[in-house]
Amino acid sequence: MNSGGRFALSEPARRRALSGGPEGAAWLADLDAILASLEHDWAIRIGTSLEGGSAAFVAEARDGAGNKSVIKVGSPGSRLGRHEAEVLRRADGKGYARLLRVDGERNALLLEKLGPSLATLGLPYSQQVDIMCATLLEAWHPVPLNATFMTGAEKANLLGADIVAMWHRTGQPCPSAAIDTALLYCQERARLYRPEGTVLAHGDPHPANTLMVPGTDPVRFKFVDPDGLAIEPAYDLGVLLRAWNEGLDGRNAYNLARSRVRLMTQYTQVPAEPIWQWAFIERVSTGLLLLEIGDAALGRQYLRVAEALLLPS
Known part of the structure; x- marks a missing residue:
């Protein structure tokens, strides 16, 4: 894990972001601020980063009542050719993790917390x-x-x-x-x-x-x-x-x-x-x-x- 700030990013995700040039480097530099702003706006507390992601910051989150969810914030290159939020929204929990919140500007999703893969x-x-x-x-x-x-x-x-x-x-x-x-x-x-x-x-x-x-x-x-x-x-x-x-x-x-x-x-x-x-x-x-x-x-x-x-x- 890369622990340059409060929120630790997996090493594969860090390398993937850096491969995106100046835009990826800027995203890395701003990641702590992005996540802190999402905590405030969505009234959640973001926990430890989860293993497995290579194109996004993924972590467990909890709201004020203790309900668990998963937050995903994609690096700039992760948007290319993908319609993740739209697919999840249309599925409405059928066959896919339920989409709870979405912020297109910050490339962030809040998802239903599921079990092991x-x-x-x-x-x-x-x-x-x-x-x-x-x-x-x-x-x-x-x-x-x-x-x-x-x-x-x-x-x-x-x-x-x-x-x-x-x-x-x-x-x-x-x-x-x-x-x-x-x-x-x-x-x-x-x-x-x-x-x-x-x-x-x-x-x-x-x-x-x-x-x-x-x-x-x-x-x-x-x-x-x-x-x-x-x-x-x-x-x-x-x-x-x-x-x-x-x-x-x-x-x-x-x-x-x-x-x-x-x-x-x-x-x-x-x-x-x-x-x-x-x-x-x-x-x-x-x-x-x-x-x-x-x-x-x-x-x-x-x-x-x-x-x-x-x-x-």
Whole structure:
């Protein structure tokens, strides 16, 4: 933790802010004052920073009656391409943490206090996928009319451009066949985009932002940190599958991965082929990104799995 003021900021969040240049440095310098002003305006007391965030200050807060909540103040770069507050407001607690207060000028949210993340519970990834699928079925909402969310076509085109750029920047670390297949799938998802087939999707569902709802029986979960996309539901399911790499090596990798997609289709009724394509795109994109940010071992694992999942000859 960085403890330059009253409010300690996690080291990853501090580095992320500094990477934003003068604007990020100014935000760091002003953070104590921003948080103190929010304490005053929202009549809360902000506690110790919580672990896990890399683009925001996140901490538990209490009001005068002792009721707990979570405050999140994003660094300047965390706004880009995201519609977090709008998604949370429209969800109204269904599938997502309930939004209690919002201040757009200070990039601050006050949220319902939830329990531990799914990532901390030690469950097999197959069980985590089941839980996240059930939570997505609750969290997907209709896309509002005249919305400005990134569309599925835009997301596919952006991922395609990013994959090509990152592949060259990282020294072409995987076979061109994997890149060509990812680009083919990006073109296919962009071409087949239809507004009537979309939902207001999370955009980055994973175990770390899937939190337990305290006091529920059976146990329920809610999401936090949505990006907000107007995209087919298969995209969110593809994101879930990108990290389910266990067993996906050797000669049976392709068939096993296809069977996992079929199970997901049975659970959600979302067609299998779009899930497969988005999962492949996301594996390649995420693997390249991990290489760029220095997590070479995990990045290479993602890319090896993508190569193993190329259509058998």
